[in-house]
Amino acid sequence: MNVSFSIWMRLAVAAACIFLAGILQNTNALLVVQVKPNLVLALLAVFAFFISDWIGYLILIFISGLTLRFQGGLDIGAAAVTVTAILIFALRNKFPGARFVDAMLAVVVGTLAFYAIAHISLFRSDPLTIFIEMVYNSIVGAGAYLIASQFLVYEKGFRTSR
Amino acid sequence: MPRKILFVIGALGVLVFGFFASGFFLPVKGYFAAAAASVLRMPVDFLANFRDAGARSQEFERLALENAKLKAELLYFMNASRVETQNNREYRVSKIYSTYPFNTRGLIAVNAGSRDGIAVGMAVTVDGFTFLGQVEKTEASQSLVRTIFDPGWQVPVKIGSHSVDALLVGGREPHLTLIVKSGAFAEGDPIYVGSRDFPYGLKIGEVRNIKGDGGSAFFESDIALPYEPARLNEVWILVQ
Numbered sequence: 024m025n026v027s028f029s030i031w032m033r034l035a036v037a038a039a040c041i042f043l044a045g046i047l048q049n050t051n052a053l054l055v056v057q058v059k060p061n062l063v064l065a066l067l068a069v070f071a072f073f074i075s076d077w078i079g080y081l082i083l084i085f086i087s088g089l090t091l092r093f094q095g096g097l098d099i100g101a102a103a104v105t106v107t108a109i110l111i112f113a114l115r116n117k118f119p120g121a122r123f124v125d126a127m128l129a130v131v132v133g134t135l136a137f138y139a140i141a142h143i144s145l146f147r148s149d150p151l152t153i154f155i156e157m158v159y160n161s162i163v164g165a166g167a168y169l170i171a172s173q174f175l176v177y178e179k180g181f182r183t184s185r
Numbered sequence: 186m187p188r189k190i191l192f193v194i195g196a197l198g199v200l201v202f203g204f205f206a207s208g209f210f211l212p213v214k215g216y217f218a219a220a221a222a223s224v225l226r227m228p229v230d231f232l233a234n235f236r237d238a239g240a241r242s243q244e245f246e247r248l249a250l251e252n253a254k255l256k257a258e259l260l261y262f263m264n265a266s267r268v269e270t271q272n273n274r275e276y277r278v279s280k281i282y283s284t285y286p287f288n289t290r291g292l293i294a295v296n297a298g299s300r301d302g303i304a305v306g307m308a309v310t311v312d313g314f315t316f317l318g319q320v321e322k323t324e325a326s327q328s329l330v331r332t333i334f335d336p337g338w339q340v341p342v343k344i345g346s347h348s349v350d351a352l353l354v355g356g357r358e359p360h361l362t363l364i365v366k367s368g369a370f371a372e373g374d375p376i377y378v379g380s381r382d383f384p385y386g387l388k389i390g391e392v393r394n395i396k397g398d399g400g401s402a403f404f405e406s407d408i409a410l411p412y413e414p415a416r417l418n419e420v421w422i423l424v425q
Contacts (some may be wrong), residue, residue: 049283054415057334057357058288091286093294094322094329100287142289145336152288152357 034079036174037070040167041083045090058152060159063087064137067108068129069167071115072122080112103141107133123168130164131157266297268424271313274384275425277301281418282327291318291334291355295420298326308383308423311412316378316387317420328422333359333389334414340383344392345374353389353408364404366397376408384423 044062053059067087074080084105091101111129118125134157138145145153266279279297297303307320309330318332331338338355349368351361353376361376372395378387390408397404 045286048286051284051415051417057414059284059286061287063286093283093285093292095324100285100289103287137287138289141287142336145289149336149356156288 030079033174034074034082037074037079037083037171038086040170041066041070041086042090045087048091049093055159056155058155058159060163061104061134061137061156062163063091064104064107064133065130065160065163066167067104068111068133069126069164069171071108071112071129072126073171077112080108084108099141103137106140107136110136126168127161127164130160134160264296266295266301269313269421274313274423276310276313276421277303277424278419278421279328281420288357289336291332291336291338292321293318293330293332293420295328295330295422296326297422298328299323300325302424303328303422306382308378308387310387310421310423311417313421313423314388315411316383316389317417319382320422330420330422341379342376342389343379344368344370344376348379350379351376351406359389359408359410361392361406361408362403364395364397364406366402366404372406 041063044066047053048059048062051059053062067083070083071080074083087108088101088105091104092098093100111133115125115129118128120128134153138153264280266277269276269278277297279295279301282294282296284294285292295309303320303323305320305323308316309318309320309332311317316333318330318335320328321331322329333340333353333355334357335355336357340353340355342351342353342361343349344351344361344364347369349365349370351364354360354362364370370392372392374392376389376392378385378389388411390410392406393409394407395404396406
């Protein structure tokens with residue numbers, strides 16, 4: 024199989040995952056104790072450790088922005104996901120441990136960073152929501168890692184950083 | 186010889202007469218004519234199949250499209266918002282399009298907008314009588330509703346038959362604060378809207394798990410909601 028074709032096919036699968044996660048996140052289907060997971064953020068955090076080039080990752084961020092934007096004008100939630108994902112991708116080589124541990128750490132830190140940007144007062148008024156979501160996102164992230172490790176395997180041109 | 190010729194001519198004449206005048210042979214003739222015609226048509230029909238195949242295919246596609254359109258129309262009208270009237274109040278019953286994708290806001294988008302008479306500030310209920318939120322923004326065909334699950338949203342409410350004042354604070358689990366300690370109320374008492382922005386008396390839920398000690402000036406309590414938020418798929422917007 025042509026390597027570049029394979030890369031784009033893999034990116035298409037990742038994009039489809041982000042798209043479906045974004046759609047699902049706009050429903051209450053995964054609501055547990057009145058908390059919904061940030062599926063898109065969890066997936067973006069994990070995929071950051073499997074994709075090497077900015078272009079591919081920015082495509083994923085763009086798709087996430089499309090699906091998460093809820094109203095006209097600036098949507099602080101969608102913007103916070105975008106900023107958080109870019110930060111994770113830029114700093115992914117700074118994470119210290121094995122790739123799985125790094126990805127989980129990125130999910131946890133990403134969740135905290137998201138709330139710091141989108142709704143910092145929630146740390147004081149309802150920290151339990153943030154904690155529950157962090158756990159929820161980590162579970163989703165672990166599942167995403169298992170899936171990503173099957174189809175986003177290390178390959179020249181697709182992931183060159185590690 | 187002449188007799189033979191006469192015999193043949195006579196026989197033919199009888200046959201011709203019988204064939205054309207008596208009608209005796211008509212069914213037989215019709216049968217054979219039809220059979221012959223069909224046999225002769227076979228190659229023509231066979232070739233015509235090729236000629237008409239495109240037209241038939243187009244017709245099939247047109248019917249398929251028409252069928253799909255009718256199904257889509259049916260689905261649209263099943264899901265379209267509708268008007269309900271109860272106790273002289275008019276409601277626009279709308280489907281919930283989507284919910285805000287993060288836990289930072291308690292917003293929902295519904296499929297009725299300014300074109301349907303929806304305006305900012307209208308009260309939104311679960312079933313016509315149970316308060317859920319307020320229209321925050323409208324577009325032509327959809328609106329955004331801020332619900333009691335929106336963190337930080339505060340609505341003045343009343344409790345029970347003695348109309349004890351309290352403040353509802355929105356969030357993942359909406360709760361009551363600033364309940365006057367001197368007020369007479371108990372667990373299970375109904376909580377209803379006391380804000381001037383909404384019709385008075387819309388029920389929100391019931392008092393549950395009252396909290397507060399001697400040191401504080403006010404009580405707090407949780408709210409028992411009569412519905413499961415995750416299962417809501419339509420809302421009743423109070424239009425008039």
